[in-house]
Amino acid sequence: MDNFAEILIASLHLTTPELMLGLGALALLMVGVFAGERSGSLVTTLALALLVAALGWIFLNPVEGLAFGGVYKADAFSRYFKMAALFAAIVSLFMAGTRAKAENLTQFEFPVLVVLATLGMMLMISANNLISVYMALELQSLALYVLAAINRDNLRATEAGLKYFVLGALSSGMMLYGMSLVYGFTGNTGFAEIAAALTAGGHSLGLVFGLVFVLAGFAFKISAVPFHMWTPDVYEGAPTPVTAFFAGAPKIAAIAMLTRIALTAFEPVHADWQQVIVFISIASMVLGSFAAIAQSNIKRLMAYSSIGHMGYALVGLAAHNQTGVSGLITYMTIYMAMTLGSFAIIMSMRTQDGQPTENISDLAGLSKSNPFMALILTLLMFSLAGIPPLAGFFAKYFVFVAAIEAKLYALSVIGVLASVVGAFYYLRVIKVMWFDAPKVSFQPSPASLKLVYGLSGLFVTAYVLFGGMLGTAADVAAKALF
Amino acid sequence: MGLQALFFYLFAFVAIASAFMVIWARNPVHSVLFLILTFFNAAGLFLLTGAEFLAMILLVVYVGAVAVLFLFVVMMLDIDFAKLRSTALEYAPVGALIGVILAAELVVVIGGSVISPEIGKTIANPIPDVATRTNTAALGDQLYTTYVYFFQIAGLVLLVAMIGAIVLTLRHRTNIKRQNIANQVARSPETAVEVVKVKSGQGL
Numbered sequence: 001m002d003n004f005a006e007i008l009i010a011s012l013h014l015t016t017p018e019l020m021l022g023l024g025a026l027a028l029l030m031v032g033v034f035a036g037e038r039s040g041s042l043v044t045t046l047a048l049a050l051l052v053a054a055l056g057w058i059f060l061n062p063v064e065g066l067a068f069g070g071v072y073k074a075d076a077f078s079r080y081f082k083m084a085a086l087f088a089a090i091v092s093l094f095m096a097g098t099r100a101k102a103e104n105l106t107q108f109e110f111p112v113l114v115v116l117a118t119l120g121m122m123l124m125i126s127a128n129n130l131i132s133v134y135m136a137l138e139l140q141s142l143a144l145y146v147l148a149a150i151n152r153d154n155l156r157a158t159e160a161g162l163k164y165f166v167l168g169a170l171s172s173g174m175m176l177y178g179m180s181l182v183y184g185f186t187g188n189t190g191f192a193e194i195a196a197a198l199t200a201g202g203h204s205l206g207l208v209f210g211l212v213f214v215l216a217g218f219a220f221k222i223s224a225v226p227f228h229m230w231t232p233d234v235y236e237g238a239p240t241p242v243t244a245f246f247a248g249a250p251k252i253a254a255i256a257m258l259t260r261i262a263l264t265a266f267e268p269v270h271a272d273w274q275q276v277i278v279f280i281s282i283a284s285m286v287l288g289s290f291a292a293i294a295q296s297n298i299k300r301l302m303a304y305s306s307i308g309h310m311g312y313a314l315v316g317l318a319a320h321n322q323t324g325v326s327g328l329i330t331y332m333t334i335y336m337a338m339t340l341g342s343f344a345i346i347m348s349m350r351t352q353d354g355q356p357t358e359n360i361s362d363l364a365g366l367s368k369s370n371p372f373m374a375l376i377l378t379l380l381m382f383s384l385a386g387i388p389p390l391a392g393f394f395a396k397y398f399v400f401v402a403a404i405e406a407k408l409y410a411l412s413v414i415g416v417l418a419s420v421v422g423a424f425y426y427l428r429v430i431k432v433m434w435f436d437a438p439k440v441s442f443q444p445s446p447a448s449l450k451l452v453y454g455l456s457g458l459f460v461t462a463y464v465l466f467g468g469m470l471g472t473a474a475d476v477a478a479k480a481l482f
Numbered sequence: 483m484g485l486q487a488l489f490f491y492l493f494a495f496v497a498i499a500s501a502f503m504v505i506w507a508r509n510p511v512h513s514v515l516f517l518i519l520t521f522f523n524a525a526g527l528f529l530l531t532g533a534e535f536l537a538m539i540l541l542v543v544y545v546g547a548v549a550v551l552f553l554f555v556v557m558m559l560d561i562d563f564a565k566l567r568s569t570a571l572e573y574a575p576v577g578a579l580i581g582v583i584l585a586a587e588l589v590v591v592i593g594g595s596v597i598s599p600e601i602g603k604t605i606a607n608p609i610p611d612v613a614t615r616t617n618t619a620a621l622g623d624q625l626y627t628t629y630v631y632f633f634q635i636a637g638l639v640l641l642v643a644m645i646g647a648i649v650l651t652l653r654h655r656t657n658i659k660r661q662n663i664a665n666q667v668a669r670s671p672e673t674a675v676e677v678v679k680v681k682s683g684q685g686l
Contacts, residue, residue, distance in 0.1 A: 109645055132632065
C-alpha cells in the first residue's frame, strides 16, 4: 500500500492546479452560501484570485509526467494551453465581475460556475484517456449550459441555454458512441494504448466510424461547420460577458484536446482524420466568411467570425506537422487576445440611458464620439481580417505556411480566398465607424473594459515586435506532441 | 443448498407473479406497488448469487428513487387509466415487436458463450472470489484506487448539476403567506376571539 500512496502523492503533485480550482470552488460555494445573496462581488474577487494563483502555479512549476495511471498527462503542450485557457477565463471573469450590476450577473454562483468550467477545461487539456476526455468535457459543458441560461428571466438567454443544452447533449452522445466504437475496435481507452493497438492491428472500417463520430463531437464543441448551428443563437442570446467567456477559453480547451487525441491516439490512422479535418476546415472558413456578411448584430457577427477562425486554426492541425501545430497554438493565442478585446468593446456599447445595444449600425460615427474605442476596434477588425502588420496576419501566415509545407495546396488557396471574402464584413464595421453619420452616442466605457480592450489593441499592434517569443513558446509546446 | 434452492424458487415465483400483477392490476397505484415487490424479489435473487452490491443498488436506486417517482407521478397527475387501457390494444404490435427484440437479445447474450467460448474466461477473470472479498469491497478497491480520478470528476459533474438546478429554478418569492407555528401557538383568546353582544331579533 506504500507504493500506492507514493503514486497517489506524485499524481496529486502533478494535478495541483486542478486541485486548487476544485477545492477552491467548493470553498467559494461555502463563502457564497454563508455570506448571503449579496456576496457576488466578494466571491468574484476570490475566484479571480484563485484562477490567478492556479495560473501562477503552472507558470512557476513546469512539471511533466503521467498521473493516476496514465489517464492524465502534464507536458509542455498542456502547460501552454492551460495558461491560455486560464488567462482567457481570468479576463472574462474580470470583465463580467466589474460589470456584474449592469449585466445582471450578481449571483455568487456565476464565478463558481466559471471556476468549475475552467477546471473542466484544464482536465480536457490534460486528458490522456477517452474516459477522462469525456468526463472533463461534461464537467465543462454542464457548467457552460448553466452559464448560458443564468439570466433565467430573459427569454433569449433561456432559449440560448436550452438550445445549447439539447444540441450539446446530442453531440456528447455522438462522441460517446464513437468512443465506444474506438474502444471496441482497439480494446483500450488510453491514448498510448490505442495508438499501439492501431499500429499493430491496422485500421478497420468500424474504427473509422468511431473516429468520425468522435471528430463530429469535437467539431460541435469548437463550433466548426457542419456542427456550428448553435453558435450564432447562443452567442446572441447569452449575456455578453458569458459570450465573451464562451468565445475564448472553451474553444482553446477543445482545440487542445482535439489536437492531442488526433496526434497521439489516432496518429497511426492520420490519413483518415486528416480528410475529415480538411473538410471541416474548408467548410468553416467558407461558411464563416459568407454567412457573416448578412449579419446586423455584432454578437452574431462575432459568432460567424469565430466559426471562420476555427476553420483557419484547424488548417494547422490538417497540416499534420510540427510547424502546423505550432501555428495552431499561435493562432489560438492571437484569436483569444482579439476576441477578448472585441467583446470588451461590445460590452462597452451602451447608450446614454444605459441600455446595451448590439447593432452594428449603432457604431456609426464612433470615430467622433469615442475615438479611442473606434481606433482599438479598427485595429482589432483589421487584425481579425488578417491585415499585416497586425497579429491576425501572422496567425494566418503560420498556419498556411504549414499547410503548404504539407502540400495541402487546395486547402491553402481556398483558405486565403475565404479570408478575402471575410475581410469584407470586418471592413464594413470599420466603414460604419469612420464614415457613417452618428446615430446614437454611447456612455463612456468603464475603466476596466477600457483596460482590456486597450491591452488587446496593444497586443495586436505590438505582436510584430515580441511575436518571436510567443512563437518560441508555441514551438516548445508543439514539440511535446511529436 | 436446499435452503438456497427454496429461497430461489420463492423469490423467482413471487417476482414473476408480481410482474404479472403489474400489468393486470386495475388500480395504477397497485401496479406500482407490485413493481416495487418485483424489485425486492429481484434483489433477493441477486443476493442469492452473491451479488450483494447489485442487490442494494437495486433497492436504493429503483425502489428508493425510481419507483417512488412513479408513485408520485401516478398519484399527482390526473390520468384516466381506463381510457388509456381501452386504446392499449392499438399499441400491442409495437409492444410485441419490442418483446421479440428483447427476447432475441437474451438469446444472443446466452448464445454468445457458444459462439466465442473465450467470453467465459473474461467473465471469470476480474472478480475476486466471494469467499475472500465481498463485491462491495472489491468494487471499492477499484473505484478508490485505479479509478479515483474518474470518480472524483464524476463527483464534480454532479456538483455542477446540483448548482445548475438551484441557480436555474430556486426562486425566493415575495408576498407568500407561510405558516408560522410559533405565532399560531402564541395566540391567546384575547387576540383571537371577539365577544360581541347581539340583541335578540337584530342581526350583526
